[in-house]
Amino acid sequence: MRLGMRERAMSGTADQFDSEKARMLRFAERMIEERGDAVSRSALAGYAGVPRPRIEAMFADDDELFDAVVAGWFGDHVTIMEEVLASDLPPNRKMFEFFARRFRLQRERFRANPAAFKAYCELGAAHFERVRSYVDLADHYLCELIAQAQAEGAFEGLAIDRALSLINQMVLPYTMADVLTYMDERLSEEKLGQIVDTLFAGLSAADRGARGLSGLRAA
Amino acid sequence: MRLGMRERAMSGTADQFDSEKARMLRFAERMIEERGDAVSRSALAGYAGVPRPRIEAMFADDDELFDAVVAGWFGDHVTIMEEVLASDLPPNRKMFEFFARRFRLQRERFRANPAAFKAYCELGAAHFERVRSYVDLADHYLCELIAQAQAEGAFEGLAIDRALSLINQMVLPYTMADVLTYMDERLSEEKLGQIVDTLFAGLSAADRGARGLSGLRAA
Numbered sequence: 001m002r003l004g005m006r007e008r009a010m011s012g013t014a015d016q017f018d019s020e021k022a023r024m025l026r027f028a029e030r031m032i033e034e035r036g037d038a039v040s041r042s043a044l045a046g047y048a049g050v051p052r053p054r055i056e057a058m059f060a061d062d063d064e065l066f067d068a069v070v071a072g073w074f075g076d077h078v079t080i081m082e083e084v085l086a087s088d089l090p091p092n093r094k095m096f097e098f099f100a101r102r103f104r105l106q107r108e109r110f111r112a113n114p115a116a117f118k119a120y121c122e123l124g125a126a127h128f129e130r131v132r133s134y135v136d137l138a139d140h141y142l143c144e145l146i147a148q149a150q151a152e153g154a155f156e157g158l159a160i161d162r163a164l165s166l167i168n169q170m171v172l173p174y175t176m177a178d179v180l181t182y183m184d185e186r187l188s189e190e191k192l193g194q195i196v197d198t199l200f201a202g203l204s205a206a207d208r209g210a211r212g213l214s215g216l217r218a219a
Numbered sequence: 220m221r222l223g224m225r226e227r228a229m230s231g232t233a234d235q236f237d238s239e240k241a242r243m244l245r246f247a248e249r250m251i252e253e254r255g256d257a258v259s260r261s262a263l264a265g266y267a268g269v270p271r272p273r274i275e276a277m278f279a280d281d282d283e284l285f286d287a288v289v290a291g292w293f294g295d296h297v298t299i300m301e302e303v304l305a306s307d308l309p310p311n312r313k314m315f316e317f318f319a320r321r322f323r324l325q326r327e328r329f330r331a332n333p334a335a336f337k338a339y340c341e342l343g344a345a346h347f348e349r350v351r352s353y354v355d356l357a358d359h360y361l362c363e364l365i366a367q368a369q370a371e372g373a374f375e376g377l378a379i380d381r382a383l384s385l386i387n388q389m390v391l392p393y394t395m396a397d398v399l400t401y402m403d404e405r406l407s408e409e410k411l412g413q414i415v416d417t418l419f420a421g422l423s424a425a426d427r428g429a430r431g432l433s434g435l436r437a438a
Contacts, residue, residue: 092428096429195388202417203417206416208419
């Protein structure tokens with residue numbers, strides 16, 4: 001936290017400062033949900049009825065405010081991924097939980113407030129560079145899961161990066177938040193389980209001929 | 220075509236009328252690409268510099284104009300699906316071509332004009348009820364492919380509707396047009412081939428345990 005002696009003195013104790021900051025973040029989230037757009041520090045000060053210098057002591061610039069909102073959104077995702085990675089489930093169970101728990105969290109958020117959820121989806125798409133580190137972290141953990149699965153014979157012969165890309169594509173409806181906004185009723189943990197079963201039973205480097213030798217000119 | 224004697228007389232021969240209509244559709248497409256929004260008959264008349272009654276003789280109402288634009292977009296998709304269904308390729312090759320040819324068409328359109336492509340994606344999402352019949356037709360043809368594949372031992376034990384839903388989810392990045400707008404460089408015919416291979420090797424009704432008995436509370 002960027003907090004000098006002077007700001008700390010202005011703000012009371014560090015605990016008070018942190019809880020005030022958390023309260024300001026709730027205001028920022030509410031603004032995003034209402035307006036569907038990113039929030040500046042000055043707009044937040046006006047909305048929350050707080051002096052601008054006080055907001056500026058909490059967030060060094062508008063990007064830091066945005067990043068704090070993003071961190072609030074993805075914090076639970078990171079916790080879920082770390083818990084699943086630390087568990088001693090077999091690889092197929094682990095991969096299912098890795099996707100299913102985050103899917104369930106997203107679905108709860110979507111169903112609790114579809115309009116706010118859409119606002120966050122659009123904001124994340126428009127500012128993807130500030131979300132990327134969470135996507136990269138998820139890829140990092142998924143690579144660990146793939147390595148564990150390969151150690152037990154799954155995904156035979158596939159480079160980890162290739163398996164990563166193919167798995168990400170095949171489970172995309174369960175990770176890409178905005179898919180919920182148009183096909184919530186067709187997504188389920190049961191289907192996700194069948195997809196993970198399919199991956200473990202069928203995904204390998206073996207060319208089984210679907211693509212054919214003659215490419216798109218064949219039929 | 221809704222075309223009375225009087226309109227036909229006004230418009231010259233039916234051939235002239237049809238080519239004029241096709242020309243007006245090009246104008247409508249250009250308007251959509253420029254504005255990113257649906258087009259009314261009166262706006263089209265103004266844009267094309269044509270008397271409004273002339274446009275009204277071609278399109279009974281704004282919905283009919285919109286449907287004609289949608290038909291122009293999906294016409295090639297329908298041709299592709301029918302050609303693939305009529306071919307005598309084995310089921311895995313057929314399913315690959317079924318998805319790959321339409322993916323390639325979408326990708327060509329996207330790369331030729333990304334902004335116009337995005338405008339069509341947004342328009343299709345906003346007026347999904349007018350696109351639904353094409354989605355339903357694709358599902359209908361995919362069910363035929365699934366039945367052919369099951370006759371040769373694939374997707375064992377799965378109800379056709381269930382296989383349809385799971386396959387649609389696992390190939391979603393290659394059918395949902397707007398995925399191209401954010402991950403074009405990660406999609407390829409080669410990966411699609413590996414996904415179809417994975418489906419044919421691994422998708423069945425067998426519960427292989429990814430979901431576990433204890434659901435999401437397990438890890």
